[in-house]
Amino acid sequence: MRVVIADDEVLLRDGLDRLLTEAGFDVVGKAGTARDLHREVGLAHPDVAIIDIKMPPTHTDEGLVAAQEIRASHPAVGVLVLSHYLESHYAMRLIQQHPGGAGYLLKERVSGVGVLADALVRVHEGECVIDPTIVSRLLRRAPPASALGQLTDRERQVLALMAEGRSNKAICERFFLGPKTVEGHVRNIFTKLGIGESADDHRRVLAVLSYLRSAPQPQG
Amino acid sequence: MARALWFAVLAAGLAVGVFSLAVARAGAGYSFGGASAGAGAAELGAGYALLGVGLAAWMRPRQARLGAILVAASFAWFLLEWNNPAAGSAVVFTIGLVLYAAAPPLVAHAMLAYPDGRVGWWPGRLGLALGYAGSVLVLGLLAAAAFNPAAQGCAQCPRNLLLAGGSTGTYGSLNRAGIYVGLTWTLLVIVLAAAGLARATPARRRLAAPVAVAGCAYLGLVAADFAHSLHRSFFPDGLDRRLWLGEAAALCVLSLAVVWAWVRARRTRSALAQLVIELAESPPPGGLRDVLAGVLHDPSIQLAYPLADGRLADARYRAVELTGEVTPIVRGGQQVAFLSHRPGLLAEPALAEEVAATARLALDNERLQAEAWSQLEDLRASRARIVQAGDAERRRLVRDLHDGAQQRLVTLALALRLARTRPGAGLDPALAGRIDEAEDELRAALADLRELAQGIFPVILAEEGLSAAVEALAEAAPMEITALPGERLGSPVEAAAYFVVSEAVRRAAPSTLKVSAARRDSRLVVEVEGDNMPAEITDLQDRVGALDGTVTVARGPAGRATIRAEIPCES
Numbered sequence: 123m124r125v126v127i128a129d130d131e132v133l134l135r136d137g138l139d140r141l142l143t144e145a146g147f148d149v150v151g152k153a154g155t156a157r158d159l160h161r162e163v164g165l166a167h168p169d170v171a172i173i174d175i176k177m178p179p180t181h182t183d184e185g186l187v188a189a190q191e192i193r194a195s196h197p198a199v200g201v202l203v204l205s206h207y208l209e210s211h212y213a214m215r216l217i218q219q220h221p222g223g224a225g226y227l228l229k230e231r232v233s234g235v236g237v238l239a240d241a242l243v244r245v246h247e248g249e250c251v252i253d254p255t256i257v258s259r260l261l262r263r264a265p266p267a268s269a270l271g272q273l274t275d276r277e278r279q280v281l282a283l284m285a286e287g288r289s290n291k292a293i294c295e296r297f298f299l300g301p302k303t304v305e306g307h308v309r310n311i312f313t314k315l316g317i318g319e320s321a322d323d324h325r326r327v328l329a330v331l332s333y334l335r336s337a338p339q340p341q342g
Numbered sequence: 343m344a345r346a347l348w349f350a351v352l353a354a355g356l357a358v359g360v361f362s363l364a365v366a367r368a369g370a371g372y373s374f375g376g377a378s379a380g381a382g383a384a385e386l387g388a389g390y391a392l393l394g395v396g397l398a399a400w401m402r403p404r405q406a407r408l409g410a411i412l413v414a415a416s417f418a419w420f421l422l423e424w425n426n427p428a429a430g431s432a433v434v435f436t437i438g439l440v441l442y443a444a445a446p447p448l449v450a451h452a453m454l455a456y457p458d459g460r461v462g463w464w465p466g467r468l469g470l471a472l473g474y475a476g477s478v479l480v481l482g483l484l485a486a487a488a489f490n491p492a493a494q495g496c497a498q499c500p501r502n503l504l505l506a507g508g509s510t511g512t513y514g515s516l517n518r519a520g521i522y523v524g525l526t527w528t529l530l531v532i533v534l535a536a537a538g539l540a541r542a543t544p545a546r547r548r549l550a551a552p553v554a555v556a557g558c559a560y561l562g563l564v565a566a567d568f569a570h571s572l573h574r575s576f577f578p579d580g581l582d583r584r585l586w587l588g589e590a591a592a593l594c595v596l597s598l599a600v601v602w603a604w605v606r607a608r609r610t611r612s613a614l615a616q617l618v619i620e621l622a623e624s625p626p627p628g629g630l631r632d633v634l635a636g637v638l639h640d641p642s643i644q645l646a647y648p649l650a651d652g653r654l655a656d657a658r659y660r661a662v663e664l665t666g667e668v669t670p671i672v673r674g675g676q677q678v679a680f681l682s683h684r685p686g687l688l689a690e691p692a693l694a695e696e697v698a699a700t701a702r703l704a705l706d707n708e709r710l711q712a713e714a715w716s717q718l719e720d721l722r723a724s725r726a727r728i729v730q731a732g733d734a735e736r737r738r739l740v741r742d743l744h745d746g747a748q749q750r751l752v753t754l755a756l757a758l759r760l761a762r763t764r765p766g767a768g769l770d771p772a773l774a775g776r777i778d779e780a781e782d783e784l785r786a787a788l789a790d791l792r793e794l795a796q797g798i799f800p801v802i803l804a805e806e807g808l809s810a811a812v813e814a815l816a817e818a819a820p821m822e823i824t825a826l827p828g829e830r831l832g833s834p835v836e837a838a839a840y841f842v843v844s845e846a847v848r849r850a851a852p853s854t855l856k857v858s859a860a861r862r863d864s865r866l867v868v869e870v871e872g873d874n875m876p877a878e879i880t881d882l883q884d885r886v887g888a889l890d891g892t893v894t895v896a897r898g899p900a901g902r903a904t905i906r907a908e909i910p911c912e913s
Binding site: 134137138140176182208209211212234259264 | 749751753757759781785792810
């Protein structure tokens with residue numbers, strides 16, 4: 123898989139390069155600014171671009187903006203944004219326009235090559251990837267009396283995986299369940315939460331995340 | 343003493359009037375006022391009018407000199423009758439000879455000196471000097487010294503006590519010379535009065551014009567009489583009497599004009615006084631301007647107070663732009679306020695002083711208020727600057743944490759991982775275990791760091807705004823959000839509102855919070871309701887107060903409380 127790395131920190135860029143190369147990825151370009159990134163994407167035709175959210179000049183969300191631009195200009199190129207920010211707000215910003223082929227991971231995931239590689243593969247395959255920490259944080263805050271509190275443990279687990287962007291197939295594999303069983307769980311979850319079911323996995327992530335992000339209301 | 347003198351003058355004036363009329367009636371053929379009852383009425387009417395107005399002016403501040411001149415003119419008006427052959431007494435007759443022509447220069451003097459009794463313009467003083475010289479010296483004293491009644495064919499005339507000799511010719515020449523001088527100065531003074539009116543400010547012109555017109559009419563008639571008397575004998579004829587009646591009418595009008603100005607000033611003053619009494623009872627800040635606008639019938643009036651730093655502000659410390667004519671209100675040599683108004687409104691210097699005097703308390707009150715506001719505003723601005731500087735410092739700190747420590751820790755984690763997964767050489771399992779532990783520590787450190795940065799000043803607040811930042815807070819600590827503003831507000835406002843919520847989140851019991859933040863007119867109202875809310879909110883009050891906002895805590899039943907912050911936000 124061809125990968126471009128964009129990060130203004132040289133040490134990190136090079137370390138990531140080595141790590142991914144050792145893991146069998148083909149690093150075809152590196153960039154320190156959003157402009158260089160656009161050029162590298164145009165020249166090297168990568169499968170996925172790994173982009174640090176903080177880039178010059180303001181070091182706030184330039185990477186996020188660049189990722190959205192790449193999704194719009196090069197639909198074949200997946201984007202994986204590495205972020206310091208735990209807030210789901212930024213993840214939502216990334217996937218709102220183009221939910222597929224985009225991922226949002228916390229920056230420290232770079233040290234876990236397994237997670238990183240998995241995310242790269244999924245983004246390349248057009249899936250949506252949301253950092254599990256963000257999802258579990260959203261899930262944790264639901265009061266017991268809320269609709270979320272009414273879910274069974276298994277349903278909550280399935281919901282979390284859906285929110286992370288996993289497909290039904292991946293959920294089956296994770297829990298050693300049959301496809302029918304998972305579909306049943308998904309249907310139950312949507313019924314209990316009152317969310318309209320969506321055929322598209324990407325749209326499903328959006329719907330679930332939006333639900334989790336909206337302030338949980340205790341049920342009367 | 344002054345009062346006794348005043349009454350004495352009044353009594354003397356009344357007596358002189360009656361005596362003069364008696365003399366006139368006794369020698370009706372030689373008199374002006376003795377010919378008929380109507381003429382007598384004119385005699386007394388004009389003389390007493392001048393006397394009354396003069397005595398009234400005498401009692402008024404700043405018009406005592408004018409009063410004295412008018413009283414003198416009143417006496418001189420009557421003395422015209424005293425050189426009558428029927429005067430009966432040599433003393434009376436002689437006084438009449440000297441002073442019979444003294445009224446015109448005195449009236450001219452009063453007119454030019456109106457309203458304060460002083461003639462400031464040197465041509466005016468010159469004209470008056472000429473008038474007194476011609477009328478009292480040449481026509482009066484010198485002519486009297488050369489006037490021999492018997493030689494002039496007046497056998498029944500009393501004795502002239504001043505007679506020093508000289509021929510009939512001398513008397514005739516002096517008389518003619520006096521008349522020419524009289525013609526000269528009366529016409530000169532009329533021109534000067536007109537020029538003075540033209541030079542005056544509109545308000546002063548409005549005030550002085552009636553007096554000047556009446557005075558000039560009088561002097562015109564006097565001039566005509568001078569011209570006429572060149573060709574007649576010592577005694578008055580029919581035309582003289584008709585001119586004299588006109589003079590009497592002009593003097594009555596002049597007296598009325600003086601009175602009318604008083605009435606006008608009094609109307610303004612009493613309204614002022616009345617309203618200041620009302621103000622003193624419950625003076626709303628800035629109310630004085632409205633009062634003055636009403637009293638002076640000028641809605642465009644602006645009242646501004648000079649502050650210590652030279653700015654001008656109204657009583658509520660709003661910057662004031664003074665347009666049009668500006669009158670400084672001066673007390674104790676200091677300009678305590680500025681009044682801008684319609685051109686000419688306060689051109690009478692006395693009126694501005696009246697305003698200052700009458701509204702003294704209200705003026706002082708408002709000026710102090712403006713000053714207090716200005717100091718308060720300076721203080722508030724300084725607090726706002728301190729808070730903003732603090733926020734800027736917090737943001738810099740957070741940026742440094744993200745760009746420095748956090749970035750390095752991530753790089754370090756990556757380096758550890760690389761060391762851990764070095765290909766080829768098998769890693770010592772014990773060492774691998776240590777590296778794993780170190781990685782765990784690093785992850786915990788990164789999480790701590792992120793939390794720390796978040797608490798100092800969340801990036802999301804700066805970049806995405808209040809609503810996103812409060813929603814992010816809600817991801818970590820469950821709360822019910824009922825309202826959030828749909829737009830970005832000024833960053834100090836957003837920061838203040840955010841810290842109200844985050845402080846409540848930090849200190850209140852979890853899972854119980856209700857948060858709303860909504861724009862109401864020009865204020866952002868933030869309400870956080872929850873259990874165990876902090877009792878001490880000084881830090882929040884400092885932050886919100888720096889933006890001129892307020893924070894209050896309302897305690898409800900069962901330990902619930904609501905922190906409510908109102909923060910002004912510029913629209």
